[in-house]
Amino acid sequence: MDQRPLRAVCEERLGRLELPHRFGTQQLREAVAAMRGKPIILQPLDSNSAADTPCGIRVETPTVDYLFVEQGTSAAHQLHILAHEISHILCDHPGSLSLGDGAAAAIGLNPTLIQRMSGRTAYTTADEREAEYMATLIRQRVYRERLLPARRPAAADERWDAIFA
Template structure:
């Protein structure tokens, strides 16, 4: 494993220990847990069609009181879940947008619906994975989905991936 990947894993693993990953995994259960953990509602929304024109497949909007995650709806369920987990990664890693797409009149202004752009504190929407923030969010999403617990050991999820890992004897314990 490359040094860069190992460094990303080390950055993300401590956050995993704070999560109560549902077993079997369910994105809705994880979102309910995160909402309680953060003390603020977490809402999931399908991403409006016009967002594809702006190059987004998912985004996280944080207001003063709530979190909103938008995901591409015209893709496989597993991909939708990964998009949500990626945005959860941004949220847990406390990433901030480095540009101002949340400004009124910006390319994402139509997505707000009932949200006043003045209430939006953070909005992340990305189209590539070349930045450190994107790589961290992607790593955390993958670790959550594979059942990592933050201790370097996997929970034994009962889904197809967990059964395949168990059958093949795959473990991430030796990867660092």
């Protein structure tokens, strides 16, 4: 399958964020939140509470986007989950997770506030594949930009930081 069209779309979306040469999770969240006009709040997720709970969940409400990230996995995996869930926001995916999927108990939010919800469980849908591709580009850029000269030098963190620090 030719990934060039998907890559071009994802690169364009990522470019709109105008992230600095070196950025961390805070800068990424702030850029996406500014684009959306509402904050992004990170929450730990205990996916051990139910077998069908995803390792990452995005919940959109009228006033805030919540990103739930599995707390019982490695830091590198948490960062990829975060990039994947932020990618759902960047791609404006409608969400396909239902509250009956074990997610309601895991997130503890009032179901009447939820507009859209996505969960990272598999890559069988086009939205999940696109979010995974976008997350991979984000992570590649984070590490590649540390090795190559800055295209747009700016002040930023020197590391891709921990999400629950």
